[in-house]
Amino acid sequence: xxxxxxxxxxxxxxxxxxxxxxxxxxxxxxxxxxxxxxxxxxxxxxxxxxxxxxxxxxxxxxxxxxxxxxxxxxxxxxxxxxxxxxxxxxxxxxxxxxxxxxxxxxxxxxxxxxxxxxxxxxxxxxxxxxxxxxxxxxxxxxxxxxxxxxxxxxxxxxxxxxxxxxxxxxxxxxxxxxxxxxxxxxxxxxxxxxxxxxxxxxxxxxxxxxxxxxxxxxxxxxxxxxxxxxxxxxxxxxxxxxxxxxxxxxxxxxxxxxxxxxxxxxxxxxxxxxxxxxxxxxxxx
Numbered sequence: 001x002x003x004x005x006x007x008x009x010x011x012x013x014x015x016x017x018x019x020x021x022x023x024x025x026x027x028x029x030x031x032x033x034x035x036x037x038x039x040x041x042x043x044x045x046x047x048x049x050x051x052x053x054x055x056x057x058x059x060x061x062x063x064x065x066x067x068x069x070x071x072x073x074x075x076x077x078x079x080x081x082x083x084x085x086x087x088x089x090x091x092x093x094x095x096x097x098x099x100x101x102x103x104x105x106x107x108x109x110x111x112x113x114x115x116x117x118x119x120x121x122x123x124x125x126x127x128x129x130x131x132x133x134x135x136x137x138x139x140x141x142x143x144x145x146x147x148x149x150x151x152x153x154x155x156x157x158x159x160x161x162x163x164x165x166x167x168x169x170x171x172x173x174x175x176x177x178x179x180x181x182x183x184x185x186x187x188x189x190x191x192x193x194x195x196x197x198x199x200x201x202x203x204x205x206x207x208x209x210x211x212x213x214x215x216x217x218x219x220x221x222x223x224x225x226x227x228x229x230x231x232x233x234x235x236x237x238x239x240x241x242x243x244x245x246x247x248x249x250x251x252x253x254x255x256x257x258x259x260x261x262x263x264x265x266x267x268x269x270x271x272x273x274x275x276x277x278x279x280x281x282x283x284x285x
Contacts, residue, residue, distance in 0.1 A: 224239075225254060251266060
């Protein structure tokens with residue numbers, strides 16, 4: 001509950017009050033009589049908080065939130081966007097104001113409606129481009145990039161449901177190699193694969209060769225996805241020095257850091273869609 005309270009921007013005690021008094025609590029039941037917040041529950045709570053902040057009485061806000069579908073609608077925010085570019089600009093403006101609640105709610109709605117790949121391509125990537133462009137021009141705004149990165153990671157995690165019956169018997173291995181710190185795209189890939197019921201082992205940023213090698217030896221993944229944003233981290237030893245296992249995993253390289261000529265013959269993907277297709281092929285989907 002504490003994590004949900006942080007996302008919504010209220011105290012955990014407030015969430016308990018909303019649940020007890022208005023019935024705005026977690027709707028999903030799991031083993032052991034536990035209840036878990038679903039993305040639609042989070043959307044309703046976000047709406048509840050936003051309405052109260054604009055002066056709506058809590059009881060009235062609760063009634064409006066309870067009938068909300070939890071999916072994007074004109075009722076969810078005070079704004080309507082004619083196209084995706086307008087929403088990108090609104091999110092960028094919110095990021096500059098550190099309005100985390102607005103960013104989280106809009107991203108959660110977008111992921112619920114369009115799923116990870118489309119949200120990444122049409123919303124998240126253009127938003128990050130604006131932030132990066134501003135830094136290139138002014139050398140300012142690093143804090144905005146860091147804030148957005150953490151928000152996006154959290155929303156991607158929250159939008160991903162547990163895979164009860166994965167399609168792959170052995171998890172796919174995902175790693176950002178060398179000293180690579182920029183691995184937000186790897187989080188998006190993990191979420192997109194989860195939507196497809198493909199299980200992964202996520203090693204994250206700054207993964208050394210020894211860690212990748214040990215995971216290959218111990219888990220025998222059907223595919224190994226290696227991410228390098230920066231050229232200095234794209235060392236060919238990460239795919240040439242891996243241990244031999246049977247069956248051999250398919251090595252897939254992602255990120256602009258890899259030299260396409262030096263990596264000739266390797267599977268190199270240019271975007272999230274290609275990465276998902278290559279991994280689906282590797283696991284036999």
